Amino acid sequence: MVLENQMPWCHARLYNDGMPRSMQDAVSSAALHAAKNDVNAKVIRDCIESRVQDLLSSPVPAAPLDVIARLHALFIYQILRLLDTDARVRLSYDATMPHLEAAAYALLQHITFHESATPGQANHAADVLPLYPISATRDFWEAWVFQESARRTLAIVLSFLMIYHYMKGEVLVQCGNNTFACRSVTLSAHLWRAGDPVDFALAWRNKRHFVVHGDESVPVTVVMEDAKSDDIDEFGKIFLTGYMGIDEAKGWLAMRGVTL
Structure with a gap:
């Protein structure tokens, strides 16, 4: 997502007319995570966790693009957490799973199958x-x-x-x-x-x-x-x-x- 503005489940043009703030924060967090090393690990981890909490405390959106952006952002954060060995991050990972599931089912109403x-x-x-x-x-x-x-x-x-x-x-x-x-x-x-x-x-x-x-x-x-x-x-x-x-x-x- 950072390098190509896309993922196998997120089309490169999905956010072409504007990326919601939730995804802006998630993509920048992914870029930070890619730059993590032994020296800056704690600072980067704290930055990412702060952005997760900001997202979880924000109102649940109604517009379709904002709904999918919230789900994409939560999914990115959960993937980043899986790659982290810190025990506190794993606790946050478990606590965020219900929010990820709720965001997935919120998107469901906007999908035509x-x-x-x-x-x-x-x-x-x-x-x-x-x-x-x-x-x-x-x-x-x-x-x-x-x-x-x-x-x-x-x-x-x-x-x-x-x-x-x-x-x-x-x-x-x-x-x-x-x-x-x-x-x-x-x-x-x-x-x-x-x-x-x-x-x-x-x-x-x-x-x-x-x-x-x-x-x-x-x-x-x-x-x-x-x-x-x-x-x-x-x-x-x-x-x-x-x-x-x-x-x-x-x-x-x-x-x-x-x-x-």
């Missing part, structure tokens, strides 16, 4: 996006950037939470809830990496994109049976590894010329 996929079939919208005039396609693309970032963010955060609850022995209840909440994501490197509305429209027209569903009504391997090496981005690798396990995913990807 896909309809169920047909086995073995890539998902395309019925309408072809126009190349000219481009305004309607630009609006569609900008909405897609938010929606797909939100769907991917929800998927990765709920997976993170499931692992956390599993370690606490709560997996059976949480797995069911989280699978229901995380209904679908799109796996398409072509759509995700499109740099402008024209490239997006061309990818929408000419490239396959695969919608996978959290309820596994159609297995991921069936939906993506015809996927090629250039269809799979970093999030796709993360998703497939979580679904199959490291060795199976590595083999499945290798058959398509992709390195895990």
Whole structure:
């Protein structure tokens, strides 16, 4: 995020028109953490923890971009805390988990999910996006950037939470809830990496994109049976590894010329 203004679940253009303060603080905290050493560790740790507390004490936002920014920020802080060996940080990590979960479910109301996929079939919208005039396609693309970032963010955060609850022995209840909440994501490197509305429209027209569903009504391997090496981005690798396990995913990807 610091170097490229993106994560596998946060599109590079999501905050293009303005990054909410919560994410500004989180990204700068990540940059501070990257510069941490034995000399400055305590000061940097205190700075990061102070920003976490500022975020937790701030009002819960209502605007969709602010809602996803709050979730992204909390997730970044939790990842940074996992990398810290200080026992006090671990206590703060545990105490923040309910806030992370609440932020994830707050985002849920702003997400539009896909309809169920047909086995073995890539998902395309019925309408072809126009190349000219481009305004309607630009609006569609900008909405897609938010929606797909939100769907991917929800998927990765709920997976993170499931692992956390599993370690606490709560997996059976949480797995069911989280699978229901995380209904679908799109796996398409072509759509995700499109740099402008024209490239997006061309990818929408000419490239396959695969919608996978959290309820596994159609297995991921069936939906993506015809996927090629250039269809799979970093999030796709993360998703497939979580679904199959490291060795199976590595083999499945290798058959398509992709390195895990």
